Amino acid sequence: MxxxxxxxxxxxxxxxxxxxxxxxxxxxxxxFKKYSAQRTINGVTGADAARQVMxxxxxxxxxxxxxxxxxxxxxxxxxxxxxxxxxxxDTASVAAVGVAAHEAGHAIQYASSYAPIRLRAxxxxxxxxxSKLSVPLIIIxxxxxMTGLINIGIILFGTVVVFQLITLPVEFxxxxxxxxxxxxxxxxxxxxxxxxxxxxxxxxxxxxGALAVSLAQLIRLLAVSRRRR
Numbered sequence: 587m588x589x590x591x592x593x594x595x596x597x598x599x600x601x602x603x604x605x606x607x608x609x610x611x612x613x614x615x616x617x618f619k620k621y622s623a624q625r626t627i628n629g630v631t632g633a634d635a636a637r638q639v640m641x642x643x644x645x646x647x648x649x650x651x652x653x654x655x656x657x658x659x660x661x662x663x664x665x666x667x668x669x670x671x672x673x674x675x676d677t678a679s680v681a682a683v684g685v686a687a688h689e690a691g692h693a694i695q696y697a698s699s700y701a702p703i704r705l706r707a708x709x710x711x712x713x714x715x716x717s718k719l720s721v722p723l724i725i726i727x728x729x730x731x732m733t734g735l736i737n738i739g740i741i742l743f744g745t746v747v748v749f750q751l752i753t754l755p756v757e758f759x760x761x762x763x764x765x766x767x768x769x770x771x772x773x774x775x776x777x778x779x780x781x782x783x784x785x786x787x788x789x790x791x792x793x794x795g796a797l798a799v800s801l802a803q804l805i806r807l808l809a810v811s812r813r814r815r
Contacts, residue, residue: 595809599802607795614788618657621681621781622673630773632674632686639690639767645697648690652676659685661692663707668693680774684782687768688789691760700759706752713749716742724807733811740807747804750797757793761786 630638633650640648653659653669661668668689674682695703720743727735765783768774774782 593806593810595806599806600799603795603798603802607792607799610788610791610795614657614785614792617785617788618681618685621684621785622677622679624680624778624781626678626680626683626773626778627775628773629678630683631676631678632670632682633676635683635768635773636668636670636686636690638771638773639687639764640693642767642771643690643694643697643763645690645694648693648697650675657685659689661689661696663696666693680778680781681785683768683774683778684764684785685789687764687773687782688760688786690767691763692756694763695756695760700756702752702755702759706749706756709745709749709752712745716745720746736811740804740811743800743804743807747797747800750793750800753793754797757790761790 633652636650640646647666648661649665649667651667651669652675653671655671656673658671659669659674668686670686670689674685692703694700720739723739723742724736725739727733727737727739764786765779768782769779
């Protein structure tokens, strides 16, 4: 079977990675809630911060829109729009400013042709195929005892791992840009900036957790495939 809690590799690799991922998600939710209660002294909101961070970097053609959801903030390069959730867009909190500045960092990455984000964008079509077809192909291959089909599924799953690996420097860089800009523009004081850093650091852990789970699954799939041969 593809997934079974009695597989030693599942217990040794996948389960710990999954637990770490859950802990990271709880961490970012907790820190966002904590620093959402800390209001910015100068009253700057998330939307204000995103706009000023981009203006400082010479990026002026990106729209900023309000979006539904909680922590659904993202930059959409297809439409050149930053979408900020309602508790970030017009909220003057340390957490909101940090998250918004991070998304502005992504817009700046695209505007400056930052290599990792361009590479990530280029492999998205392949990654989408891999995420949808890899597990079904592996399961079918195992049921039909077709090693070739299993290998194709594993390769496709590997593209997802590569995508998540490339995502790490992209996210870390966006956060560094955000923190640097918030500090240099004086949008946050030292105490507020410390809170924003903690929110962004927790968010980074979720990407590490996602990579850890996928990498653990890939190692396990390779081991299962080898045993079957």
